[in-house]
Amino acid sequence: MRPQEIIAKKRDGGELSDAEIRAFIDGVCDKSWADYQISALIMAMVIRGLSLAEQDAITDAMLNSGEVLDFSSINKPKGDKHSTGGVGDKTSLVIAPIVAACGVAVPMISGRGLGHTGGTLDKLEAIPGYNVKLTTEEFHNVIEKCGFAMTGQTAEIAPADKKIYALRDATATVPCIPLIVASIMSKKLAEGLDALILDVKTGSGAFMQTLEDSTALAEALVLTGRKFGVRTEAVISDMSQPLGRYVGNAVEVYECIQILKGESDDSWADTKELSVELSARLLVLAGVSESVEAARQVATSKLTDGTAFEKFRENVELQGGDLAVCDDPELLIDRDLFRVEIKATGDGFVTAIDTLAIGNAVCEIGGGRIRADDKVDHAVGYESLSRIGDKISKAEPAGLLHCRSLEQAAFVESQLANAYVIGNTPQTRTPIISQVISSPKPK
Amino acid sequence: MRPQEIIAKKRDGGELSDAEIRAFIDGVCDKSWADYQISALIMAMVIRGLSLAEQDAITDAMLNSGEVLDFSSINKPKGDKHSTGGVGDKTSLVIAPIVAACGVAVPMISGRGLGHTGGTLDKLEAIPGYNVKLTTEEFHNVIEKCGFAMTGQTAEIAPADKKIYALRDATATVPCIPLIVASIMSKKLAEGLDALILDVKTGSGAFMQTLEDSTALAEALVLTGRKFGVRTEAVISDMSQPLGRYVGNAVEVYECIQILKGESDDSWADTKELSVELSARLLVLAGVSESVEAARQVATSKLTDGTAFEKFRENVELQGGDLAVCDDPELLIDRDLFRVEIKATGDGFVTAIDTLAIGNAVCEIGGGRIRADDKVDHAVGYESLSRIGDKISKAEPAGLLHCRSLEQAAFVESQLANAYVIGNTPQTRTPIISQVISSPKPK
Numbered sequence: 001m002r003p004q005e006i007i008a009k010k011r012d013g014g015e016l017s018d019a020e021i022r023a024f025i026d027g028v029c030d031k032s033w034a035d036y037q038i039s040a041l042i043m044a045m046v047i048r049g050l051s052l053a054e055q056d057a058i059t060d061a062m063l064n065s066g067e068v069l070d071f072s073s074i075n076k077p078k079g080d081k082h083s084t085g086g087v088g089d090k091t092s093l094v095i096a097p098i099v100a101a102c103g104v105a106v107p108m109i110s111g112r113g114l115g116h117t118g119g120t121l122d123k124l125e126a127i128p129g130y131n132v133k134l135t136t137e138e139f140h141n142v143i144e145k146c147g148f149a150m151t152g153q154t155a156e157i158a159p160a161d162k163k164i165y166a167l168r169d170a171t172a173t174v175p176c177i178p179l180i181v182a183s184i185m186s187k188k189l190a191e192g193l194d195a196l197i198l199d200v201k202t203g204s205g206a207f208m209q210t211l212e213d214s215t216a217l218a219e220a221l222v223l224t225g226r227k228f229g230v231r232t233e234a235v236i237s238d239m240s241q242p243l244g245r246y247v248g249n250a251v252e253v254y255e256c257i258q259i260l261k262g263e264s265d266d267s268w269a270d271t272k273e274l275s276v277e278l279s280a281r282l283l284v285l286a287g288v289s290e291s292v293e294a295a296r297q298v299a300t301s302k303l304t305d306g307t308a309f310e311k312f313r314e315n316v317e318l319q320g321g322d323l324a325v326c327d328d329p330e331l332l333i334d335r336d337l338f339r340v341e342i343k344a345t346g347d348g349f350v351t352a353i354d355t356l357a358i359g360n361a362v363c364e365i366g367g368g369r370i371r372a373d374d375k376v377d378h379a380v381g382y383e384s385l386s387r388i389g390d391k392i393s394k395a396e397p398a399g400l401l402h403c404r405s406l407e408q409a410a411f412v413e414s415q416l417a418n419a420y421v422i423g424n425t426p427q428t429r430t431p432i433i434s435q436v437i438s439s440p441k442p443k
Numbered sequence: 444m445r446p447q448e449i450i451a452k453k454r455d456g457g458e459l460s461d462a463e464i465r466a467f468i469d470g471v472c473d474k475s476w477a478d479y480q481i482s483a484l485i486m487a488m489v490i491r492g493l494s495l496a497e498q499d500a501i502t503d504a505m506l507n508s509g510e511v512l513d514f515s516s517i518n519k520p521k522g523d524k525h526s527t528g529g530v531g532d533k534t535s536l537v538i539a540p541i542v543a544a545c546g547v548a549v550p551m552i553s554g555r556g557l558g559h560t561g562g563t564l565d566k567l568e569a570i571p572g573y574n575v576k577l578t579t580e581e582f583h584n585v586i587e588k589c590g591f592a593m594t595g596q597t598a599e600i601a602p603a604d605k606k607i608y609a610l611r612d613a614t615a616t617v618p619c620i621p622l623i624v625a626s627i628m629s630k631k632l633a634e635g636l637d638a639l640i641l642d643v644k645t646g647s648g649a650f651m652q653t654l655e656d657s658t659a660l661a662e663a664l665v666l667t668g669r670k671f672g673v674r675t676e677a678v679i680s681d682m683s684q685p686l687g688r689y690v691g692n693a694v695e696v697y698e699c700i701q702i703l704k705g706e707s708d709d710s711w712a713d714t715k716e717l718s719v720e721l722s723a724r725l726l727v728l729a730g731v732s733e734s735v736e737a738a739r740q741v742a743t744s745k746l747t748d749g750t751a752f753e754k755f756r757e758n759v760e761l762q763g764g765d766l767a768v769c770d771d772p773e774l775l776i777d778r779d780l781f782r783v784e785i786k787a788t789g790d791g792f793v794t795a796i797d798t799l800a801i802g803n804a805v806c807e808i809g810g811g812r813i814r815a816d817d818k819v820d821h822a823v824g825y826e827s828l829s830r831i832g833d834k835i836s837k838a839e840p841a842g843l844l845h846c847r848s849l850e851q852a853a854f855v856e857s858q859l860a861n862a863y864v865i866g867n868t869p870q871t872r873t874p875i876i877s878q879v880i881s882s883p884k885p886k
Contacts, residue, residue, distance in 0.1 A: 008615035011489060039479035040614035043486040046454060171483035172451035 010044040025061035046176040055178035062186035065160035076105040077286040083199035085117035087359035088242035093256040094275035097311035100147030101302040116359025126250035126378035130321035146314035158186040195285035203240030205355025231285040236435040241353040244271035248381020254332040260309040334379035340409040341397035351423035361412040446480040453487040468504035489619040498621035505629035508603035519548040520729040526642035528560035530802035531685035536699040537718035540754035543590030544745040559802025569693035569821035573764035589757035601629040638728035646683030648798025674728040679878040684796040687714030691824020697775040703752040777822035783852040784840035794866035804855035
């Protein structure tokens with residue numbers, strides 16, 4: 001089958017057969033399809049759309065383009081969480097230790113940040129020495145010893161996805177639900193899981209900004225997970241403002257360690273709540289809890305009794321990280337940085353927050369990547385001090401920027417200040433989780 | 444402007460501004476756009492379509508991506524013919540000498556064959572020694588001396604088109620009228636013409652198989668030519684069967700020399716008729732004839748009095764070709780080849796011919812290219828002996844294959860035999876030219 005024939009079929013709106021999709025993915029892997037042929041087909045897929053059958057075939061072909069991990073020698077249910085990404089979204093570092101402490105093994109393969117969203121690997125690398133490039137054997141050993149491990153996508157896991165994703169980023173073909181589903185699920189299914197909880201963000205800082213798109217994505221993800229034999233559930237969670245207090249890399253690890261240590265604070269209450277909720281649902285899916293209510297209590301107890309923190313500490317040690325940051329998380333807040341208060345632009349109530357603008361500002365001062373090969377400054381970040389519904393005035397800071405230079409501050413200050421939309425009437429807060437998608441109807 | 448922003452706009456169905464299209468074409472030329480970004484945008488253009496303004500902007504940007512030739516020192520009107528390509532379509536070799544003999548300079552930049560359609564350059568190279576890679580200076584000198592020259596697209600002429608066309612061929616993005624218009628016209632406008640006659644083919648051997656598509660393409664081409672200040676006209680000509688008797692390279696040159704020498708034969712009467720008609724219309728457009736009727740008479744006289752042939756002979760000599768083939772065209776028919784009769788599959792009347800299948804068969808035995816870097820066998824070819832409307836029987840050959848081996852014959856024989864659709868009732872012949880498009884209304 002010539003690439004041109006397959007491309008022409010999708011160009012004209014046809015439905016590709018399983019064999020055609022396999023030929024495409026095989027061609028990506030053995031390099032018989034040129035990059036420009038891959039990107040032409042992907043663009044045709046984005047515009048023409050993909051059927052459920054096509055989406056499943058791509059997921060299956062990408063999954064089987066690489067290694068599928070086998071943790072059958074670990075005598076525990078295997079579970080993981082995946083989030084579609086947002087600003088200040090740091091729950092992985094809290095959930096993995098909680099769930100591991102409850103007897104579920106977590107083989108977590110994470111990504112790096114790109115654009116306004118952060119990535120778990122970048123956050124972990126803010127811990128000096130922490131190794132996110134585990135071999136399959138090391139990954140296995142760390143999970144066996146402390147119940148969870150966090151690593152990057154190796155060349156062996158879904159290599160076709162890795163290649164296609166890089167091209168999609170460069171060719172404006174990211175926004176396409178079936179391709180997003182195939183990309184996420186081909187990696188997650190390669191982890192050999194029993195249970196998977198998905199956190200689909202919605203709102204101004206999310207990849208999917210409308211509830212309709214987020215719900216459609218969540219349903220497609222759950223359906224695919226179940227079809228491939230993984231107990232899967234999704235929540236739609238709020239990303240209309242940064243999650244928790246900190247946005248950045250080291251500062252987000254700081255917030256997680258505080259939560260793991262049981263430190264309570266209003267400014268990160270939502271991070272804790274979402275982490276507990278996702279952990280609880282994963283525990284039920286993994287079969288170690290009877291009900292979400294019971295699981296919530298167990299998850300919370302692992303934070304208060306210190307066992308989740310102990311798991312985290314074990315993991316940091318096993319993955320080569322400096323334990324000093326566990327013992328003294330203040331080390332993660334770089335006191336050499338400039339701290340610049342971001343003032344509200346008026347008096348009133350915060351009615352909306354341009355979360356994307358906040359994520360981009362942190363990215364632009366080095367906290368994230370504009371291009372995939374950019375270096376990340378792990379120390380810089382932002383403290384979000386005002387939340388939707390809060391009373392705000394020009395006299396008080398809406399946030400605090402941690403930056404390397406005052407030039408950086410000058411560059412992003414108005415972008416940050418203008419991110420806060422101020423109105424005259426107080427607003428009711430939206431719940432952190434708006435919807436749970438357990439068993440969508442196949443379409 | 445990042446490539447992704449421009450790609451995303453067209454992906455979502457937006458209309459690109461002149462500046463965005465210039466940024467794209469500049470990026471193609473300076474290589475700041477990767478091939479996979481170019482092909483993603485092209486696919487979005489093919490599916491979403493392009494407005495007239497976008498089509499003009501691409502034509503203009505591609506034209507100005509390279510050299511625009513200047514023949515102002517040649518004190519004659521400059522004219523050319525362009526055909527959208529077909530099977531046995533060889534009129535360039537007849538038209539250029541006729542028109543040159545009438546005092547119009549013809550700076551003809553031609554292409555090579557790809558797939559079922561032949562290319563003028565390949566045909567010319569069947570003449571031993573003939574040089575189709577003239578420098579701009581040589582091109583100029585040959586035109587000055589004999590009134591016409593035929594050469595390939597240099598790296599300096601519309602380089603953006605050259606790059607984009609190669610990608611379109613590999614990514615199934617060729618069928619798109621605005622991109623076809625931009626590709627053809629950016630090259631033709633670079634010739635610095637006063638007049639242009641376009642031969643848009645329609646039927647089973649044409650790139651555009653329906654009259655509707657062919658007419659739409661013809662109108663768009665004429666409109667663009669006029670907009671850019673060139674007197675332009677198009678004819679829609681029949682490609683529901685091979686043009687003339689021969690399909691191949693050397694054998695087509697043979698047919699042209701016979702016509703130029705004034706040799707009459709029913710089997711190539713249509714080649715002669717179409718060549719005279721296109722020449723006549725070009726002479727009127729170029730301002731050297733008052734009416735098409737008068738121009739037809741002048742053009743015909745150049746064939747009968749030998750002056751067109753003399754022009755051709757001069758040109759062959761100037762471009763380094765072996766004059767022996769002019770003196771004895773039989774040299775172009777390779778007597779070492781196998782000749783295999785293709786029998787009709789039944790008795791009756793030829794009601795239709797799968798011209799594409801005939802073009803592909805000649806291509807497959809080496810007469811054309813399947814891939815752009817294939818070598819061409821100039822000697823092989825096909826003689827089309829039955830035409831639509833002819834009475835046919837199993838006893839007589841429908842055609843004659845000139846091939847290197849009997850394995851080649853075995854490979855394409857049934858494809859050729861089945862190309863002739865046989866019915867019970869005679870069919871009226873369609874005229875060679877069905878429509879002339881002189882001044883379409885802008886849409």
